[in-house]
Amino acid sequence: MGVILEVQELTKYFGGLGAVRNVSFAVTEGEMLGIIGPNGAGKTTLFNLLTGFLKPTRGRISFKGESIVGLKPYDIVNRGIARTFQIVRPFHQLTALENVAISCLSKRAIDKAIRDQDVEEKAAALLESVGLSGKEGMFAKDLPHGDLKRLELARALAIEPELLLLDEPFAGLGLMETSSLSPLIQKLSQEGHSIIIIEHKLRELMKLVKRVITLHFGEKIADGTPDELSRNENVIQAYLGKGGMTLATG
Ligand SMILES: Nc1ncnc2c1ncn2[C@@H]1O[C@H](COP(=O)(O)OP(=O)(O)OP(=O)(O)O)[C@@H](O)[C@H]1O
Ligand SMILES: [Mg+2]
Secondary structure, eight states: OOEEEEEEEEEEEETTEEEEEEEEEEEETTOEEEEEOSTTSSHHHHHHHHTTSSOOSEEEEEETTEEOTTOOHHHHHHHTEEEEOSSOOOOTTSBHHHHHHHHHTSHHHHHHSOTTOOHHHHHHHHHHHTTOTTOTTSBGGGSOHHHHHHHHHHHHHTTOOSEEEEEOTTTTOOHHHHHHHHHHHHHHHHTTOEEEEEOSOHHHHHHHOSEEEEEETTEEEEEEOHHHHHTOHHHIIIIIOTTOOOOOOO
């Protein structure tokens, strides 16, 4: 398997604040990589850099062997990187179906669409794939939070991404919702998507991934299996604090 994403010495300063500092890592095709770190560690900033929402202060990002630094977010989407947001961003006054249909009208989605498949049909199929059948006609503003998380995912999948960036997919979900969303993410991985998943719910994350990167004050302080992580003194100190909770991997 080749490398799909390579990040080298990626750095982002906001004035004097080093939100991401000298972060390097690579993602292999088909891998699901976890990213953890305390609040403010730089996780979302990293996604914003990867997706062109922010320009790095320095460093390199290459996707499928080509630099994507300096490209606009829509150019990066067209190359096959999709994301979901930590804070869901649906069009509240549109229905679930319409929300997904808009993503189906993006350039990449149209290029990738099966010949003659109409947008509504494709949007409905995507909603079904994320478990939202029967809710096509509901307005986004009326959907519960758990459904909005699924809707986000359907919108990201509309562009048929090769690399999917998930920013806290389980945030705000109850136990039941979390354990029903998790197999869906697992399925996307099994279907061959490369995935990077930021998550604070460590127990759920560790079930999904074989490798986790830990960020702390913008720096990568660990990179390894969930098991290695749970024994890494730096991670335990930095992420959880003395006497904090244990890193549950079971
Ligand atoms: N646009 C911005 N302008 C200035 N500072 C920013 C900006 N975006 C993020 N920051 C700062 O950069 C640091 C990293 O923020 P970031 O949102 O990446 O953290 P995070 O790891 O995603 O945290 P959380 O777990 O709370 O989501 C924080 O100190 C934050 O306040
Ligand atoms: Mg964040």
